[in-house]
Amino acid sequence: PGVDDVLRTGYHFQPPKHWINDPNGVMYYKGVYHLFYQYNPKEAVWGNIVWAHAVSTDLVDWVMLPPAIYPTAPFDVNGCWSGSATVLPDGTPAIMYTGIDGENRQVQNVAYPKDLSDPYLREWVKPDYNPVIAPGPGINATAFRDPTTAWQGPDGLWRLVIGTKDNHRGLAMLYRSRDFKQWAPANRALHSGDTGMWECPDFYPVTTTTTSPGAGGVTKHVLKVSLDLTRFEYYTFGEYDHATDTYVPDAALADGNDGLRYDYGNFYASKTFLDTAKQRRVLWGWANESDSAADDIRKGWAGVQAVPRKVWLSSDGKQLVQWPVAEIESLRGVHANITDRLVKGGGSHFEVTGLASAAQADVEASFQVVDLDKAEPFDPAWRGADAQTVCAARGADVAGGVGPFGLWVLASDEHQERTAVFFRVFKGGDGGKHVVLMCNDPSMSSHADNLYKPTFAGFVDVDVAKTGGKIALRTLIDHSVVESFGEHGKTCILSRVYPTKAVGDKARLYVFNNGESDIKVTHLNAYEMRSAKITSDTVEAYNR
Numbered sequence: 001p002g003v004d005d006v007l008r009t010g011y012h013f014q015p016p017k018h019w020i021n022d023p024n025g026v027m028y029y030k031g032v033y034h035l036f037y038q039y040n041p042k043e044a045v046w047g048n049i050v051w052a053h054a055v056s057t058d059l060v061d062w063v064m065l066p067p068a069i070y071p072t073a074p075f076d077v078n079g080c081w082s083g084s085a086t087v088l089p090d091g092t093p094a095i096m097y098t099g100i101d102g103e104n105r106q107v108q109n110v111a112y113p114k115d116l117s118d119p120y121l122r123e124w125v126k127p128d129y130n131p132v133i134a135p136g137p138g139i140n141a142t143a144f145r146d147p148t149t150a151w152q153g154p155d156g157l158w159r160l161v162i163g164t165k166d167n168h169r170g171l172a173m174l175y176r177s178r179d180f181k182q183w184a185p186a187n188r189a190l191h192s193g194d195t196g197m198w199e200c201p202d203f204y205p206v207t208t209t210t211t212s213p214g215a216g217g218v219t220k221h222v223l224k225v226s227l228d229l230t231r232f233e234y235y236t237f238g239e240y241d242h243a244t245d246t247y248v249p250d251a252a253l254a255d256g257n258d259g260l261r262y263d264y265g266n267f268y269a270s271k272t273f274l275d276t277a278k279q280r281r282v283l284w285g286w287a288n289e290s291d292s293a294a295d296d297i298r299k300g301w302a303g304v305q306a307v308p309r310k311v312w313l314s315s316d317g318k319q320l321v322q323w324p325v326a327e328i329e330s331l332r333g334v335h336a337n338i339t340d341r342l343v344k345g346g347g348s349h350f351e352v353t354g355l356a357s358a359a360q361a362d363v364e365a366s367f368q369v370v371d372l373d374k375a376e377p378f379d380p381a382w383r384g385a386d387a388q389t390v391c392a393a394r395g396a397d398v399a400g401g402v403g404p405f406g407l408w409v410l411a412s413d414e415h416q417e418r419t420a421v422f423f424r425v426f427k428g429g430d431g432g433k434h435v436v437l438m439c440n441d442p443s444m445s446s447h448a449d450n451l452y453k454p455t456f457a458g459f460v461d462v463d464v465a466k467t468g469g470k471i472a473l474r475t476l477i478d479h480s481v482v483e484s485f486g487e488h489g490k491t492c493i494l495s496r497v498y499p500t501k502a503v504g505d506k507a508r509l510y511v512f513n514n515g516e517s518d519i520k521v522t523h524l525n526a527y528e529m530r531s532a533k534i535t536s537d538t539v540e541a542y543n544r
């Protein structure tokens with residue numbers, strides 16, 4: 001069967017066809033960025049999992065290479081699942097991944113490049129001494145996976161973390177090694193939570209200025225986990241003591257449902273790497289489809305990667321902040337600009353014109369609430385509720401005092417199809433501050449059936465009384481991806497939508513305001529985005 005490319009992405013990473021999931025082994029090595037990812041070489045549903053491989057010099061254009069790691073040995077005969085890369089001090093990259101062995105146990109294997117002089121590191125060798133970490137006594141062998149990038153302590157020992165569970169308790173198990181070959185479990189977990197299985201843990205230092213420790217600013221360690229039960233991720237950050245291998249999250253940070261999230265939408269199994277070329281930490285995450293498996297098989301493809309995001313600690317030390325890597329701005333083309341335009345309260349909208357198509361666009365806007373006094377009180381019944389619950393109760397078409405206001409993206413001619421990305425402002429939050437909610441409401445996004453259309457939402461930590469009522473929004477639109485960054489990357493939401501009319505040059509962009517207060521668009525810049533170049537290294541790459 002062919003590939004239905006109507007809703008395929010132009011600049012969000014996708015292979016030419018079939019199923020993809022987690023980003024794996026992301027790294028920068030000798031001038032080249034490597035992205036490996038979970039891939040089914042046969043069809044557009046999960047299964048037959050190998051590590052597909054793509055390389056780039058700019059995180060924008062990609063060369064597809066043949067799969068790097070695929071079942072060949074008893075220790076991975078039933079699948080090559082997620083893992084990470086570590087660049088060793090002598091410059092050799094090592095991959096640690098989860099193999100599914102002949103008994104369907106999850107074991108951790110190491111692999112090294114066959115030829116270090118190949119800049120693309122096409123071929124990988126798995127030493128015979130694998131697996132290097134098998135599930136020991138008391139470990140659930142069907143829930144023991146996704147090794148992190150390793151780090152070296154002052155004592156010279158390597159450490160890494162593996163995700164597992166003990167009944168309902170998610171655990172980040174710590175292992176140590178002198179030689180990357182023999183690994184021993186630490187006698188206690190690095191951290192755990194009452195959340196169910198922890199998949200794809202990630203553990204790394206961040207600072208408020210740059211991610212290179214020692215460069216000044218406040219340094220914290222971040223622990224991120226992915227919850228297989230709810231399919232969302234959360235993170236904590238705090239102090240990590242190398243001498244005792246103790247991680248203590250900051251007191252205000254919760255594990256589980258109330259935890260902070262990279263993304264309040266469709267974003268999973270994420271992983272960061274240290275980009276030594278630009279001294280930044282870069283985050284990759286997978287966005288699954290939200291149409292049906294039957295649709296995916298018909299389309300011939302499923303899964304995309306979110307744009308790579310730079311991640312750092314906010315200057316107040318309260319949360320992480322993310323922003324699309326600057327390189328993607330090189331794809332910006334035709335541009336529409338709006339300054340100081342009023343959007344009257346009481347239900348009004350206008351179209352952002354000037355783009356030939358708004359199906360593949362990058363929109364940066366700053367909104368200003370004209371009359372903050374119109375904010376409704378935050379319903380005490382919502383205290384402790386998550387943002388999604390509030391937003392599901394108050395969708396994009398439910399009028400409020402301040403908001404909903406924001407963008408309709410991937411909108412059809414008469415905007416019967418539209419995905420709303422918007423804000424609402426309430427009064428009466430903690431300490432008398434306003435409560436700001438950011439939502440993605442896809443309920444009107446498509447005329448098609450059999451779609452999963454959850455409302456996504458997060459609170460935004462912005463004191464609008466102090467910003468003069470201003471709130472910023474950036475939204476990356478890419479045919480079936482709506483990836484939004486609220487208030488300069490404080491709250492992020494990725495959503496997958498499947499318009500039937502708002503496709504190609506029929507896709508439009510609007511600003512709307514369904515609140516009582518007028519809203520001023522202080523500025524809005526919308527850019528058409530060119531497509532990234534995805535080329536194949538060999539014809540066989542995707543036919544093996």
Ligand code: DQQ
Nearest residue numbers: 038081082145199200269
């Ligand atoms: N996906 C992989 C696992 C991981 C899960 C299998 C998370 O290693 O736990 O494809 O999406």
